[in-house]
Amino acid sequence: MESVFYLGACCxxxxxxxxxxxxxxxxxxxxxxxxxxxxxxxxMRSIARAATARGHDVSYILCSSDPDSLDAIVIPSLSxxxxxxxxxxxxxxxxCGGSMNYVNFGEFYDSDAMRPNEEEIYLVQRENAAQxxxxxxxxxxxxxxxxxxRLETENNTxxxxxxxxxxxxxxxxxxxTGLAPKCSFRFLTxxxxxxxxxxxxxxxxxxxxxxxxxxxxxxxxxLLSQVRQKAMQLGHQCIVCYSPLLPHEQPTHLIIxxxxxxxxxxxxxxxxxxxxxCRIDLDSTxxxxxxxxxxxxxxxxxELLYQAVRHMRKxxxxxxxxxxxxxxxxxxxxxxALTVKTIEKLxxx
Numbered sequence: 001m002e003s004v005f006y007l008g009a010c011c012x013x014x015x016x017x018x019x020x021x022x023x024x025x026x027x028x029x030x031x032x033x034x035x036x037x038x039x040x041x042x043x044m045r046s047i048a049r050a051a052t053a054r055g056h057d058v059s060y061i062l063c064s065s066d067p068d069s070l071d072a073i074v075i076p077s078l079s080x081x082x083x084x085x086x087x088x089x090x091x092x093x094x095x096c097g098g099s100m101n102y103v104n105f106g107e108f109y110d111s112d113a114m115r116p117n118e119e120e121i122y123l124v125q126r127e128n129a130a131q132x133x134x135x136x137x138x139x140x141x142x143x144x145x146x147x148x149x150r151l152e153t154e155n156n157t158x159x160x161x162x163x164x165x166x167x168x169x170x171x172x173x174x175x176x177t178g179l180a181p182k183c184s185f186r187f188l189t190x191x192x193x194x195x196x197x198x199x200x201x202x203x204x205x206x207x208x209x210x211x212x213x214x215x216x217x218x219x220x221x222x223l224l225s226q227v228r229q230k231a232m233q234l235g236h237q238c239i240v241c242y243s244p245l246l247p248h249e250q251p252t253h254l255i256i257x258x259x260x261x262x263x264x265x266x267x268x269x270x271x272x273x274x275x276x277x278c279r280i281d282l283d284s285t286x287x288x289x290x291x292x293x294x295x296x297x298x299x300x301x302x303e304l305l306y307q308a309v310r311h312m313r314k315x316x317x318x319x320x321x322x323x324x325x326x327x328x329x330x331x332x333x334x335x336x337a338l339t340v341k342t343i344e345k346l347x348x349x
Contacts, residue, residue, distance in 0.1 A: 001206070005059065006190045007022075009244045010135045010190075013140070015088040027080075031093055031102055031103065032082060032102075033106060035086070037330060038106075038330045041070040041071075043335065044072070047082060047339070056078065057076055059073065064191070066316055109331075110331065111329075117325045121325050128319055139304070142308075143246075145300055145304075146218055146297070158219060158222075173256075175234065177235035185242065189253075193315070200274035204262070207260045207262040209260055210262045219283075225251060237256065241254065241264075269305055
């Protein structure tokens, strides 16, 4: 079984990271240090393939700046993770050595041969970094508009309806486990150079029942917060997934593997196209008049998200240039040797 998440995302106030959570979730965590183009993602993908071939479940953590690249892999059955601990998601082990340690990919660069390229690399790095304030500005403006939407829907009628749906979902799907509750944090959606991405394969890979909430007016987070609270009271394992526009507030999606239950919300910008047990139309709880009044906000948010993607694409092009400048000076034979050695150490020959 494979699942896919993001642990970091570009948000209204900059890059938001949940990578630190791996320090408490994993007993064995290896933090990879190294610059662009040195093979960190390929190394992790090779380990993940080897684990899958031996029957282990793997969780892939994608890079929101390049969804084709990996920032981490997690193998739950081994309580094992490998994570790229370089900027912007800098990560350090609690105690270096033993079950937590560094993997130094910097040693695979030919530093002397690379030195003539340094000035151009620094220049492109600055151009790349200059794109992200534009991304945050677009997302910040979108967040302010959605704040207006949230205010317009904060009333007793909406709250009562969300509470009733939450109670129904809880009664139908949640039973006491007798276990200590656990909670981890992820992103299922992200603003990326490839557009607005939704890891729609993940909920159904982890749970038998996926409820989909149609929500264009920021109603789902209130409902999901109540279901999460109930699930934690009953001792369930919860994966709380936030939106890039609400990274520290109420959840946008909730996965409860111990109840075989996932509840995800979808909108025009982030449609859900995965398997579905039941769809619930939250939009219909608002009057047609109220929906028309809020349409301008939603259209403008969509345009702002599109502009954020445009800047992400520019940043990705510049990052690709950095990799082109670095890659010729990487000893990939040594990288491959380390990959083979690591896989043999983990799983045997």
